[in-house]
Amino acid sequence: xxxxxxxxxxxxxxxxxxxxxxxxxxxxxxxxxxxxxxxxxxxxxxxxxxxxxxxxxxxxxxxxxxxxxxxxxxxxxxxxxxxxxxxxxxxxxxxxxxxxxxxxxxxxxxxxxxxxxxxxxxxxxxxxxxxxxxxxxxxxxxxxxxxxxxxxxxxxxxxxxxxxxxxxxxxxxxxxxxxxxxxxxxxxxxxxxxxxxxxxxxxxxxxxxxxxxxxxxxxxxxxxxxxxxxxxxxxxxxxxxxxxxxxxxxxxxxxxxxxxxxxxxxxxxxxxxxxxxxxxxxxxxxxxxxxxxxxxxxxxxxxxxxxxxxxxxxxxxxxxxxxxxxxxxxxxxxxxxxxxxxxxxxxxxxxxxxxxxxxxxxxxxxxxxxxxxxxxxxxxxxxxxxxxxxxxxxxxxxxxxxxxxxxxxxxxxxxxxxxxxxxxxxxxxxxxxxxxxxx
Numbered sequence: 001x002x003x004x005x006x007x008x009x010x011x012x013x014x015x016x017x018x019x020x021x022x023x024x025x026x027x028x029x030x031x032x033x034x035x036x037x038x039x040x041x042x043x044x045x046x047x048x049x050x051x052x053x054x055x056x057x058x059x060x061x062x063x064x065x066x067x068x069x070x071x072x073x074x075x076x077x078x079x080x081x082x083x084x085x086x087x088x089x090x091x092x093x094x095x096x097x098x099x100x101x102x103x104x105x106x107x108x109x110x111x112x113x114x115x116x117x118x119x120x121x122x123x124x125x126x127x128x129x130x131x132x133x134x135x136x137x138x139x140x141x142x143x144x145x146x147x148x149x150x151x152x153x154x155x156x157x158x159x160x161x162x163x164x165x166x167x168x169x170x171x172x173x174x175x176x177x178x179x180x181x182x183x184x185x186x187x188x189x190x191x192x193x194x195x196x197x198x199x200x201x202x203x204x205x206x207x208x209x210x211x212x213x214x215x216x217x218x219x220x221x222x223x224x225x226x227x228x229x230x231x232x233x234x235x236x237x238x239x240x241x242x243x244x245x246x247x248x249x250x251x252x253x254x255x256x257x258x259x260x261x262x263x264x265x266x267x268x269x270x271x272x273x274x275x276x277x278x279x280x281x282x283x284x285x286x287x288x289x290x291x292x293x294x295x296x297x298x299x300x301x302x303x304x305x306x307x308x309x310x311x312x313x314x315x316x317x318x319x320x321x322x323x324x325x326x327x328x329x330x331x332x333x334x335x336x337x338x339x340x341x342x343x344x345x346x347x348x349x350x351x352x353x354x355x356x357x358x359x360x361x362x363x364x365x366x367x368x369x370x371x372x373x374x375x376x377x378x379x380x381x382x383x384x385x386x387x388x389x390x391x392x393x394x395x396x397x398x399x400x401x402x403x404x405x406x407x408x409x410x411x412x413x414x415x416x417x418x419x420x421x422x423x424x425x426x427x428x429x430x431x432x433x434x435x436x437x438x439x
Contacts, residue, residue, distance in 0.1 A: 007032075007033055007036055007091050007195055008030065008033075009030075009031050009032075009033055009044075009086065009094075010027075010028060010029075010030060010033050010094045010095070010097060011028070011030075011031055011044060011048065011095045011096075011097065012026045012027070012094060012095065012096045012097070012122075013026065013029065013045075013056065013096075013097045013098075013108070013109070014026055014030050014047070014097065014098035014099060014108065014109065014121075015028055015056075015108050015166055016099075016105050016107060016108055017107065018106065018107055018144050018284040021415065024167060025263070026096070026098075027053070029048050029052055029053070031044060031047065031048065033086055033210065036085065036087040036091075037085060037086075037087040038085075039083045039085065039086045039087075040070075040081060040082055040084060040085055040086070041074055041079075041081040041082075041085075041086065041095070041097065041228045042060055042063060043083060043434060044086065044095070044326065045058050045060075045097070045109075045129045046060075056108055056109075057106075057107040057108040057109060057147070058070065058072070058081070058108060058109040058110060059109070059110055059206060060081065060082060062082070062306060062400075062401060063082045063193075063400075064082065064400055065082055065220060065221075065387060066085045066156065066384075066386055066387055066401055067154035067156060068157050068158030068159070070082050070158075070165070070373050071100055071159050071160045071220075071379050072097055072098065072099060072100060073097070073098045073099065073100060073101065073157035073163065074094070074095070074097055075089060075095060075096055075267055076096070078100065078101075078160035078161075078163045078164045078218040079160065079218065079220060079431070080081075080158060080160070080220045081097075081218055084370060087155065087188035089208070093317065094432040097109065099111045100159050100160070100162070101161065101163040101164070101168075101169075102162055102163055102165070102168045103116065103159065103162075104117070108290050113159060115176070116159050116176070117155070117157075117177045117405070119175045119176050120157070120178070120179045120182065122175060122179070122201055123175055123179040123182060123198065123201055123202055123425055124183070124186070124197060124198045124201055125179070125182045125186070127171075127186060127189070127191075127192055128192060128193045128194045129191060129192070129193060130190075130191055130192060130193035131191075131193075137191070140169040142291055145188055145189060145190060145252060147184050147330050148188055148231070149184075149188050149189070151221065151222060151223050152181050152182075152185045152223055152228050153185050154221045154223060154385065155178055155181055155182060155223055156221060157178055158220060158371065159178070160194065160215075160218045160219060161176070161177035161178050161181075161214075161215035161218065161219055161223060161225050162177060162178060162215075164214035164215055164217070164218045165177055165212075165214055165216075165255035166210070166212060166216055167208050167212075169210045171205075173204065173205070173206035174205050174208045175202060176205075177200075177215035177225035177226075177228075177229065178211075178215075178216055178225065179205075179207075180202055180205060180206060180225065180228060180229050180232060181225040181228040181229075182224060182419070183198055183201070183232065184229070184231050184232050185228075186198060187199065187202075187232060188231065188233060188354070194324075197264075197403055198235070199232075199235070199236060199357045203236050206232040206233050207233070207236075209226070209229045209230075209233075211230070212226075213226050216357065219358060219389075222350075222357075222359065233380075237305055238245075238301075238305070238431035261287070301428045302331045320433070324438070325425075325436050325437070325438055326348055326437045326438075327427065327434040327435070327436055327437075327438070328346045328367070328433055328434065328435050328436075328437050329433070329434055330344045330363070330426075330433045330434065330435045331344055331432070331433055332431060332432060332433070333372050333428060333431050333432070333433050334431065336365060336367040336372065336433075337367060338367050338368075338369060338370050339367065339368075340366075340367060340391070340392075341364055341365065341366045341367075341390040341408070342364070342365045342367070343361055343362055343363070343364050343365075343379075343389070343390060344362070344364075344365055344433075344435075345361070345363075346362075346363060346435060347359075347360055348437055353396040361379070361437065362379045362383070362387070363377065363378065363379055363424060363435060363438060364376070364377040364379055364388070364390055365377075365399070365407065365433070365437050372428070374426070374433075375399070375410070375423060376424040376425075376426045376435055377410055377421045377422070377424070378421060378422040378423070378424055379422060381399040381402075381404050381415060381417055382404075382412075382417045382418060382419045382420070382421060382422065383399065383401075383402055383404050383415070383416045383417040384401070384402070386399050386400070386401040386402070386404075387399070387400075388406065388421065390403070395408060396408065396413060397421060399415065399417070402415055402416050402423060403415040403416070404416060404417045406421050410423070424436060
């Protein structure tokens with residue numbers, strides 16, 4: 001990883017002009033960067049557009065990892081330009097930027113998102129209440145459904161997961177990770193009234209996934225679409241048997257005929273092909289046939305559920321277990337300045353099912369006194385989870401998205417945040433600061 005020192009960088013950017021057509025090409029730009037640790041790829045693109053080539057086209061909006069507009073492929077990996085720092089790459093490494101895979105290119109780094117949102121619509125991404133109620137919904141954070149859904153509702157539809165998915169290139173009708181993740185959040189919600197309709201829409205796509213975890217690895221919001229898809233597969237295992245039973249029941253009703261009237265005391269005589277009389281016991285009893293059919297179906301369903309459950313649990317089960325607390329080294333206590341707020345990056349590895357993911361999480365540490373009495377704040381705004389930064393000129397924590405403002409003690413000064421900044425547990429070991437992360 002590069003340091004925050006000044007460095008000269010070579011940046012290769014994919015260029016495509018729709019008026020010229022063709023396969024496009026890469027242009028190389030030379031850029032002097034003073035502080036790479038505080039310079040994002042989006043900053044680089046804006047500088048190049050302003051200083052070297054005003055025709056360069058790319059999308060961006062919020063600049064704080066919230067809107068998903070600036071998704072692109074940076075050095076072969078999908079990510080948000082506003083979240084990726086130049087210092088994430090070695091100082092001698094050339095930076096290559098190209099548009100997302102599997103999307104039609106409009107110009108340069110701008111892609112057509114219409115196919116993506118069409119697949120989104122096909123999965124019925126809206127909530128349709130099963131029952132109309134006047135009272136506002138009360139959703140407990142510790143409810144099983146809410147915990148199962150987890151972070152899946154935080155998707156910003158940036159398209160990075162679809163770009164990383166190899167199956168999107170092989171299955172034309174494949175919905176893709178993000179739409180299936182959205183479908184999962186609604187299929188798991190017992191209040192929604194479109195379970196059957198939505199399951200019919202996503203049933204085929206959920207089996208196109210090959211569990212490569214590409215989408216999980218690149219998601220800027222740390223969502224595991226693979227987990228969501230496996231959850232859908234677990235729910236979908238029951239669907240074929242439900243349909244078989246429904247179709248069988250409908251057929252039996254249509255084919256039903258009145259039974260012939262048989263006089264009391266009259267023997268039931270059956271004539272076989274060889275003219276044998278009184279061989280009724282050789283004909284299978286309809287009730288027994290029905291019983292055997294249902295038993296066979298039931299055994300098949302139970303076997304499929306058991307095998308499918310074991311396979312799904314192997315992938316999904318580990319991610320549903322109670323998470324463990326990791327103590328992440330954050331640096332030396334002697335490096336903290338008394339009376340000041342220091343932003344530190346926590347580097348840790350999170351295990352999601354059978355997959356391990358490297359994460360970087362910023363935290364803010366306020367050193368209150370010379371005896372190293374500190375407070376560690378989570379850098380997520382308590383409103384919608386946007387990034388919060390310390391502004392020393394205003395002596396407060398600011399959220400640029402919705403105007404949230406917090407005092408030095410974490411209390412809310414202005415804006416929509418419903419509660420103070422969250423504190424994080426910490427401990428000191430031989431002069432080293434360790435901060436707790438739940439993984």
